[in-house]
Amino acid sequence: xxxxxxxxxxxxxxxxxxxxxxxxxxxxxxxxxxxxxxxxxxxxxxxxxxxxxxxxxxxxxxxxxxxxxxxxxxxxxxxxxxxxxxxxxxxxxxxxxxxxxxxxxxxxxxxxxx
Amino acid sequence: xxxxxxxxxxxxxxxxxxxxxxxxxxxxxxxxxxxxxxxxxxxxxxxxxxxxxxxxxxxxxxxxxxxxxxxxxxxxxxxxxxxxxxxxxxxxxxxxxxxxxxxxxxxxxxxx
Numbered sequence: 001x002x003x004x005x006x007x008x009x010x011x012x013x014x015x016x017x018x019x020x021x022x023x024x025x026x027x028x029x030x031x032x033x034x035x036x037x038x039x040x041x042x043x044x045x046x047x048x049x050x051x052x053x054x055x056x057x058x059x060x061x062x063x064x065x066x067x068x069x070x071x072x073x074x075x076x077x078x079x080x081x082x083x084x085x086x087x088x089x090x091x092x093x094x095x096x097x098x099x100x101x102x103x104x105x106x107x108x109x110x111x112x113x114x
Numbered sequence: 115x116x117x118x119x120x121x122x123x124x125x126x127x128x129x130x131x132x133x134x135x136x137x138x139x140x141x142x143x144x145x146x147x148x149x150x151x152x153x154x155x156x157x158x159x160x161x162x163x164x165x166x167x168x169x170x171x172x173x174x175x176x177x178x179x180x181x182x183x184x185x186x187x188x189x190x191x192x193x194x195x196x197x198x199x200x201x202x203x204x205x206x207x208x209x210x211x212x213x214x215x216x217x218x219x220x221x222x223x224x225x226x
Contacts (some may be wrong), residue, residue, distance in 0.1 A: 004157075030213070031213075033213065042142070042216075042218050043204065043219070044217050045213060050211075050212070053177060055212065056213070090192055091157055093157075093158075097212065101162055101163070102146075102148045102150075102160050102206070102208075102214065103158075103160075104160075105150075105157035105158040105159070105213060106157055106159050107156060107157045108156075110155075
């Protein structure tokens with residue numbers, strides 16, 4: 001398995017533009033998580049899905065952020081409009097429920113909003 | 115409820131010295147515990163995990179951790195630090211919640 005695949009690896013965009021981050025989880029995993037990592041706030045859970053259904057989006061900072069999982073092999077995190085304070089590394093992770101295996105993380109997308 | 119506290123946001127050790135990174139947890143049910151490592155510009159990678167059974171667990175790169183229920187701790191150790199161990203380390207707990215709760219991380223610096 002190629003692991004959790006995120007794209008793009010780096011994204012630089014101008015304030016006000018729409019940004020879409022993409023994630024392909026490991027085949028067969030039934031949970032998918034989106035995290036944001038910054039120096040100031042550390043690792044923050046934004047939202048997670050179980051069997052493609054959003055379970056908890058309480059970590060999504062505001063309405064400018066949205067996430068979808070149209071099928072078991074694909075998820076997107078969208079920011080519209082983007083702001084400089086959204087600059088961070090965004091990670092996607094997937095797992096089996098209660099398998100005790102923990103999460104497998106992608107390599108992340110480094111987002112810079114100028 | 116579940117939570118994790120990592121004591122020390124930065125730890126420095128000399129090459130060859132013992133590495134000890136501290137993690138205390140809180141969980142209302144018997145927990146699963148994890149240590150992850152993050153190298154610069156990379157995602158988090160699982161180092162080791164405790165689910166049930168033997169309380170001393172061994173992971174990759176010579177790291178190990180011991181689950182101590184009485185102390186609610188899961189400290190990470192390595193007998194002899196190597197320069198390549200320099201990274202950020204995260205402790206995580208899974209208790210009654212569906213998701214893991216991560217600690218704030220400990221940056222390990224290895225001095226030559």
